[in-house]
Amino acid sequence: MEIQWFPGHMAKAKRILKEDLKLVDVIIEVVDARIPYSSRNPDLMGMIGNKPLLVILNKADLSDPDYNNQWENYFKSKKLEAIAVDSVHGVGISKIVPAVKKLVGNKTISLGSSGRLPRAPRCMIVGIPNVGKSYLINRLSGRKSAKAENKPGVTKGQQWIRVADIELLDTPGILWPKFEDSDVGYRLAVTGAVKEQVYDLEFVAGRLSLWLAKYYPSRLKDRFNLDSEGISEPQSLLEMIGKNRGFIVQGGKVDIYKAAVLLLKEFRGGILGRYTLERPPGK
Numbered sequence: 469m470e471i472q473w474f475p476g477h478m479a480k481a482k483r484i485l486k487e488d489l490k491l492v493d494v495i496i497e498v499v500d501a502r503i504p505y506s507s508r509n510p511d512l513m514g515m516i517g518n519k520p521l522l523v524i525l526n527k528a529d530l531s532d533p534d535y536n537n538q539w540e541n542y543f544k545s546k547k548l549e550a551i552a553v554d555s556v557h558g559v560g561i562s563k564i565v566p567a568v569k570k571l572v573g574n575k576t577i578s579l580g581s582s583g584r585l586p587r588a589p590r591c592m593i594v595g596i597p598n599v600g601k602s603y604l605i606n607r608l609s610g611r612k613s614a615k616a617e618n619k620p621g622v623t624k625g626q627q628w629i630r631v632a633d634i635e636l637l638d639t640p641g642i643l644w645p646k647f648e649d650s651d652v653g654y655r656l657a658v659t660g661a662v663k664e665q666v667y668d669l670e671f672v673a674g675r676l677s678l679w680l681a682k683y684y685p686s687r688l689k690d691r692f693n694l695d696s697e698g699i700s701e702p703q704s705l706l707e708m709i710g711k712n713r714g715f716i717v718q719g720g721k722v723d724i725y726k727a728a729v730l731l732l733k734e735f736r737g738g739i740l741g742r743y744t745l746e747r748p749p750g751k
């Protein structure tokens with residue numbers, strides 16, 4: 469199943485982002501720690517030229533801690549500063565401003581020596597929808613400066629927010645016109661970066677149930693009393709989950725859709741455990 473989501477407002481946001489690049493000193497790219505590969509915009513590196521880039525692996529409370537470390541190290545091996553962050557509980561947040569200052573260090577000094585007062589570094593926060601850009605800004609600023617909500621497409625326009633002695637530009641989440649492989653589309657859907665109207669919820673939940681049955685059968689057992697051994701049909705797995713929760717419709721049949729909604733909700737909320745869906749290359 470092909471998943472694609474690049475509506476007009478994203479194309480527009482991308483154009484504005486390109487223009488605003490001129491105004492900023494550092495780009496902060498917020499990626500999803502559960503899918504650090506699929507949540508990176510493949511167009512970004514080409515767009516930012518040689519502006520310094522800081523990668524934030526957000527939602528690190530939902531991803532596997534071992535892989536958080538491995539991904540941080542992977543980015544560092546590519547000469548990119550990367551910090552794993554949990555914006556809900558504030559873990560890792562205090563490392564961000566020092567990292568930004570380090571990245572702009574030389575520039576601030578050169579402004580000072582030219583006779584002008586060094587101004588506050590300006591950072592643009594970019595990333596896919598629903599990855600936590602606005603949430604992260606609110607964490608950094610300690611107040612609700614940016615509108616944040618648990619659905620993709622909440623921030624509609626750019627907004628400057630002053631935090632300590634740096635300035636942050638919040639931007640709308642953007643995707644790209646075509647996902648190069650269907651796995652990327654699936655992973656963006658399963659983690660909640662794509663709005664629900666553009667994919668088949670039962671298909672995505674079914675694929676997730678198969679993955680869980682393959683790699684984490686004990687979690688399905690613990691949460692849904694589901695013995696997945698030997699089951700290779702996603703429909704059957706969803707049916708067993710629905711049965712466990714009593715999602716029965718007229719005629720005694722299981723409400724598969726309701727089971728699919730529940731599985732995705734519990735997965736996204738971390739109730740089923742912490743997962744990293746992608747490994748760094750070579751791991």
Ligand SMILES: Nc1nc2c(ncn2[C@@H]2O[C@H](COP(=O)(O)OP(=O)(O)OP(=O)(O)O)[C@@H](O)[C@H]2O)c(=O)[nH]1
Nearest residue numbers: 555598599600601602603616617618621622623641
């Ligand atoms: N568990 C967890 N949830 C997070 C974290 N950061 C953000 N969230 C959740 O993600 C949801 C989306 O956050 P936003 O800040 O609105 O996301 P955004 O990237 O600004 O989204 P758009 O404006 O739609 O592009 C929030 O409602 C939070 O519930 C995190 O570090 N951990």
Ligand SMILES: [Mg+2]
Nearest residue numbers: 601602622623
């Ligand atoms: Mg936002």
